[in-house]
Amino acid sequence: MFPAAVRELAGGTDLIKRGQRSPDVFLLRRGWTFTYRILPDGRRQILHFALPEEILNHGAGISGVATESIQALTDAAVSGMPREQLGMTARLTPEIGHQLATHLERCRLLAYEHMTNIGRRSARERIASLLLELYCRVHRRLPAAPNDSVPMPLTQNVIADALGLTSVHVNRTLGGLRDEGIARLRHGTLHVLDPERFVELGDLSSELLTIIARASERDAAMPRAR
Amino acid sequence: MFPAAVRELAGGTDLIKRGQRSPDVFLLRRGWTFTYRILPDGRRQILHFALPEEILNHGAGISGVATESIQALTDAAVSGMPREQLGMTARLTPEIGHQLATHLERCRLLAYEHMTNIGRRSARERIASLLLELYCRVHRRLPAAPNDSVPMPLTQNVIADALGLTSVHVNRTLGGLRDEGIARLRHGTLHVLDPERFVELGDLSSELLTIIARASERDAAMPRAR
DNA sequence: CGTACAATTGAAGGACATCAAAAGCGGTGG
DNA sequence: CCACCGCTTTTGATGTCCTTCAATTGTACG
Secondary structure: OOOOOOEEEOOOOEEEOOOOEOOEEEEEEEOOEEEEEEOOOOOEEEEEEEOOOOEEOOOOOOOOEOOOEEEEOOOEEEEEEEHHHHHHHHHHOHHHHHHHHHHHHHHHHHHHHHHHHHHHOOHHHHHHHHHHHHHHHHHOOOOOOOOEEEEOOOOHHHHHHHHOOOHHHHHHHHHHHHHOOOEEEEOOEEEEOOHHHHHHHHOOOHHHHHHHHHHHHHHHHOOOOO | OOOOOOEEEOOOOEEEOOOOEOOEEEEEEEOOEEEEEEOOOOOEEEEEEEOOOOEEOOOOOOOOEOOOEEEEOOOEEEEEEEHHHHHHHHHHOHHHHHHHHHHHHHHHHHHHHHHHHHHHOOHHHHHHHHHHHHHHHHHOOOOOOOOEEEEOOOOHHHHHHHHOOOHHHHHHHHHHHHHOOOEEEEOOEEEEOOHHHHHHHHOOOHHHHHHHHHHHHHHHHOOOOO
């Protein structure tokens, strides 16, 4: 459904800049990206992480002007198509439409999960929750064995801006999790040292796990455009 | 489009409980509601406020099970219709479909605005931002004259749970805003004392204002089901 | 008039921020 | 291969914004 043509993005470059016209919707083929906002004085809030096979820029729907910026976290590749075309396709083939609806619902759930995270949890819980969420989104399951690991190309600064903390505090808190043998984030890889305590601390809502699992079924059932 | 039959809700009662099956979508006819989550240990995060004429429970889309609870903030009245029927109508009449899409987009923008608020702003800014947002959503414009006022049935506890603060701190911060002659919240009414400083402190993103304005045009152009 | 809830105030503590600097690490070029 | 550069991580010291605990006052309501 998406064209084969891909656009390469170096890590750290913006795919979309807030305020720009952005008529295209993208499929993320490779790499991670994040959606963010910058306040007038430079403070940054990261709103959403996207992993491969996810849709980018589904927002900006009404006016065609992007309301958030999207940046490549790692080197990445995307392929785009005009928004109208996606809408059309979705209307014509219920399968695609349903997939799209699921994706939007998933984004909404993630947003609410993050809001709850930032608003009502301690730094330890927030960090564990984010790392656990990303672990699950990559592996499509909970961590089970000690030393299960997963690629996680986040700097402490990025984690801080996603969770409403400072990078210094993220550093100390990560240090705590490491020293207590719960989890360790190093060189872009997350090592889950004690799955049980990690999952308990992260406290992912069951709906989120369900949605993640469902995404997995879908991908298994449907051949993907390559 | 929505049936005329309404269901009355006393303030403080739940319309939807998380985990419940909830096949209906509702139109809020009268009163305010909020969407929220409760953590296992009782901490509460308020995710979204809904005002009259807005759609409730558009989430819970995929499985038909509610992922968040919705509670009436004031006495309220809603009318419901099955989710399928709304989807059907939206597909058949593009006008309705577009309206629905706009609404979903609006919710997404609000969620991101709130996330930025909670994650990266001080208590003063958060409170000003929330109050300003609600002012604009009620009046469909920015406050202009000193002592402009608007009904705002929020307790300090509700504000706290929406913004990731404690009610004690909300109280002190509101006191500050009052003493400095910026804004005053009393007996369910917000009085904007100094519109200019209030708007600056609240710092609403221009997109949000645009969306709010657009909602206003739409409502002016389209007769509403009553 | 009494009950229940919301707002207010004080005192003390803690989680997280700020400022500053050092150390690790990957990449690049001489 | 080493020197150098920029970025990230780490660590220390200090400060503050917000929380916690507790009690009082105000307000709506039957």
